Amino acid sequence: MDASHVEDDLVNVLFTEAQIQEKIRELAGRLEADYAGQELLVVGVLRGAVMVMADLARAMSRHVEMDWMAVSSYGSGTKSSGVVRILKDLDTDISGRHVVIVDEIIDSGLTLSWLTSNLTSRGPASVEICTLLRKPEALQMPVDVKYVGWDIPNEFVVGYGLDYRERYRNLRDIGTLAPHVYS
Numbered sequence: 001m002d003a004s005h006v007e008d009d010l011v012n013v014l015f016t017e018a019q020i021q022e023k024i025r026e027l028a029g030r031l032e033a034d035y036a037g038q039e040l041l042v043v044g045v046l047r048g049a050v051m052v053m054a055d056l057a058r059a060m061s062r063h064v065e066m067d068w069m070a071v072s073s074y075g076s077g078t079k080s081s082g083v084v085r086i087l088k089d090l091d092t093d094i095s096g097r098h099v100v101i102v103d104e105i106i107d108s109g110l111t112l113s114w115l116t117s118n119l120t121s122r123g124p125a126s127v128e129i130c131t132l133l134r135k136p137e138a139l140q141m142p143v144d145v146k147y148v149g150w151d152i153p154n155e156f157v158v159g160y161g162l163d164y165r166e167r168y169r170n171l172r173d174i175g176t177l178a179p180h181v182y183s
């Protein structure tokens with residue numbers, strides 16, 4: 001679905017499908033350049049990063065291996081619970097591998113900061129982070145994010161993998177959720 005199908009639930013459309021696809025191509029280009037001549041394993045963080053992973057991987061003109069992790073750091077609402085737990089671990093042994101963690105958004109940075117040290121402890125050749133969106137709070141966390149699509153205001157956004165109570169993930173655009181939906 002696109003923004004017109006959930007018009008009343010959105011305050012605005014932050015990024016259209018076309019803008020997102022252009023940004024994904026740009027990120028894919030940077031990854032291709034930086035990992036030229038090296039094998040690359042991208043690790044998607046379920047479930048939000050599904051769309052980014054699918055588009056990012058297909059935007060590359062090279063082989064890329066994909067694996068997935070599921071962690072929980074959020075309840076069903078719009079606030080972080082502060083707890084990170086592995087729900088699904090990697091199927092791949094990442095020792096000696098070049099790894100890029102792919103996520104759709106960094107909010108507090110808690111999830112990715114934790115995930116980065118967890119993966120780093122497994123002895124990979126390198127670990128970097130690629131996220132489509134980043135909120136200002138993330139800048140306060142000790143997490144070094146090499147690839148960022150956009151920095152956005154501190155508002156709750158949905159679409160392109162981002163959900164509110166498991167809805168809006170299949171929205172093709174990214175929009176700011178209207179407070180009346182969650183209040």
Ligand code: IMP
Pocket residue numbers: 048073074080103104105106107108109110111112155156157158162163164
């Ligand atoms: P962090 O640990 O606070 O950085 O939380 C990151 C995770 O929280 C993301 O991967 C999302 O699943 C979720 N999240 C944070 N902000 C939003 C938002 O604005 N909309 C939807 N999900 C969000």
Ligand code: MG
Pocket residue numbers: 045046047048049103104105
């Ligand atoms: Mg996520």
